[in-house]
Amino acid sequence: MRLYDTAQGEVVDFEVGEVVRMYVCGITPYDATHLGHAATYLSYDILQRRLRDMGKQTRCVRNITDVDDDILAAAERRGVHYLDLAFAETARFDDDMAALNMLSPMSEPRATSAIPDIRGFISKALDGGYAYQAAGNVYFDTTASDGFGTLSGYDREHMIELARQWRDDPDDPAKKDPLDFVLWQGAKEGEPFWESRWGKGRPGWHVECSALALRELGPTIDIHGGGVDLLYPHHECERAQSMAVTQKPFVRLWMYQALVHFDGHKMSKSRGNLVFVHELRERHEPMVIRLALMSQHYRTPWTWHEGLLSAALQRLELWRNAADVVVDDVVVNNGSSELVTELMKGVRAHLDDDLDTPAALKTVDAAAESGIDVTAAADLLGVKLDVL
Secondary structure, three states, X not given: OEXXXXXXXXXXXXXXXXXXXXXXXXXXXXXXXXXXXXXXXXXXXXXXXXXXXXXXXXXXXXXXXXXXXXXXXXXXXXXOOHHHHHHHHHHHHHHHHHHOOOOOOOEOOEHHHHHHHHHHHXXXXXXXXXXXXXXXXXXXXXXXXXXXXXXXXXXXXXXXXXXXXXXXXXXXXXOOOOOOEEEEEEOOOOOOOEOOOOOOEEEOHHHHHHHHHHHHHOOOEEEEEEEHXXXXXXXXXXXXXXXXXXXXXXXXXXEEEOOEEEOOEEOOOOOOOOOEHHHHHOOOOHHHHHHHHHOOOOOXXXXXXXXXXXXXXXXHHHHHHHHOEEEOOEEXXXXXXXXXXXXXXXXXXXXXXXXXXXXXXXXXXXXXXXXXXXXXXXXXXXXXXXXX
């Protein structure tokens, strides 16, 4: 298997052991599942399916960020408790994932479940000289971390601009350096807080994922990623603080989903140009949505349009017809072991080539057009042919 490693900037051989540990950043549950989410988790789903097909065990952790600035602001606007909002939106997200036939993660831990782990992590960062206290907060000192910025490859000016866009506040006067980031922020009126030796407060965004990843998977993860918009600041900061605290390599391979565009811009909550999975499910079979997403390579930015659903429906019907071919009013099935074996060989080769799902789909199409039973190939790709 060869996959693109963002840290190295190239497609590399990915040699795995019997157990593959992966962490994909999950949702902040203050709104419904949109196609950007679905595309990301689909890529990791297909990767897991192929790894299991190879005889590997996969241990995938997908966190839930149930306390941060966004969810607190959304809960206040709606007049509900932030955990009630998180519960409701997580339930809707899980329903969408199940409908799209996504494999369940090994663990789906909440940030609020890790407060003791986070406090311990921050203590180690302070004791190691990688963090400092100022203005009631605890900050990570990026100047004390070797190689900060090497994951993204961005220059300092671009990192500062991105930090400003993500509200990491590079203009905070309490920071020693604009790129430093909050590990623990002092309590604010009306917000949830926890006790700590630095005073009442709550964790910063980046430290939540480090604490959860280390708790659930250990100090070194085989694959980590999410949407490419998380590359900086979230993952750059997560990588720096994790390696500082553990003094071990954090991730072997960084794998990112490209952005999905709609109406001329990247799909984002801030712009409001979102396409929600639960709304598409009202008009289309979940397997049609899955195939539409799978028709795009995970590393290539692409634009969503309704034509993708029409093409996916035609593909699904083709595959279903091939699974049960009718000849002279008699249902037959061309399940020749040699033909199916050749088909599976081709599909696997495309998946092993940096998860090339568009090419894999075309290989299945060609087999289906020849009347070959594509059930096994569809199953490997997570497409249920018997669900209407």
